[in-house]
Amino acid sequence: MATQNPTESVASGSARERLLDAAEALIYAGGIHATGVDAIVKQSGTARKSFYTHFESKDALVAAALERRDERWMNWFIAGTLRHGKTARAHLLGMFDVLREWFASEDFHGCAFLNAAGEIASAEDPIRIVAREHKERLLVFVRTQCDDYAAESGMDARRAARLSRQWLILLDGAIAVALVSGEADAALDARAAAEALLNTESISESNPLAGKSASKTPSEARSKRPPSRRTEI
Known part of the structure; x- marks a missing residue:
């Protein structure tokens, strides 16, 4: 059985579910601020009164x-x-x-x-x-x-x-x-x-000491350098 795509919503006959479907689809495609309540109500096929019956604000619906x-x-x-x-x-x-x-x-x-x-x-x-x-x-x-x-x-x-x-x-x-x-x-x-x-x-995990050599301090690194070949004058 195929798993439902996350952007697909289950159709419902209730006004509340249709408002939720419309809000999710419009907001996901266009953004919260660009989507008005009128557009949501229109796409849902419900009356504006239904919106206020089920949600106190657009933010609550979102x-x-x-x-x-x-x-x-x-x-x-x-x-x-x-x-x-x-x-x-x-x-x-x-x-x-x-x-x-x-x-x-x-x-x-x-x-x-x-x-x-x-x-x-x-x-x-x-x-x-x-x-x-x-x-x-x-x-x-x-x-x-x-x-x-x-x-x-x-x-x-x-x-x-x-x-x-x-x-x-x-x-x-x-x-x-x-x-x-x-x-x-x-x-x-x-x-x-x-x-x-x-x-x-x-x-x-298999070699806890792996990478230790790469974490030497500057003083440790200097101690490994070969002695200078310069002669004192």
């Missing part, structure tokens, strides 16, 4: 639409990730293959949560809070895969936590580059970087 998208996006991403292989390493790298499928779709407009956070100045705004909670939820899922990878590879918990944070940056970086460049293969570049990161971690 936050609710993002909350619903968060649930759908995470379900889509988790299911897609877990279809890639049976090991934690395969799942971690498979995340970028899942993203590439999304990047190649016609209605890809970047991360709705990063886009929304970029339009809202206050960190305490409900819209920013929803965006932040989405990234926290994504990090939790990534961390579970990193913990599983740590169990497979012998990595310690501290490194697994650091790896999960680095992984989130690679995921969001791929999304941002794909949005700006229009290149779906940004996901493959991020995947290559992620694989190199895993390989580096594996080397560090």
Whole structure:
């Protein structure tokens, strides 16, 4: 069974659901500030009275639409990730293959949560809070895969936590580059970087002394220099 694309919403007959569908579609494509309530009401096919019946403001509607998208996006991403292989390493790298499928779709407009956070100045705004909670939820899922990878590879918990944070940056970086460049293969570049990161971690775990020689202090480095050939006058 195919997994639903994160930009697809489930059709519903209720006025509230139609308003949420319209708000999410218009805001994802054009932005929060560029989308007015009238446009949302018109696309939803509801009466303006319905908007005020269900939502106290446009911001409340946007936050609710993002909350619903968060649930759908995470379900889509988790299911897609877990279809890639049976090991934690395969799942971690498979995340970028899942993203590439999304990047190649016609209605890809970047991360709705990063886009929304970029339009809202206050960190305490409900819209920013929803965006932040989405990234926290994504990090939790990534961390579970990193913990599983740590169990497979012998990595310690501290490194697994650091790896999960680095992984989130690679995921969001791929999304941002794909949005700006229009290149779906940004996901493959991020995947290559992620694989190199895993390989580096594996080397560090198997040889804790690896790289020590590169971290000598200047005084240690000077002590290894050959003596000067100059003669005293």
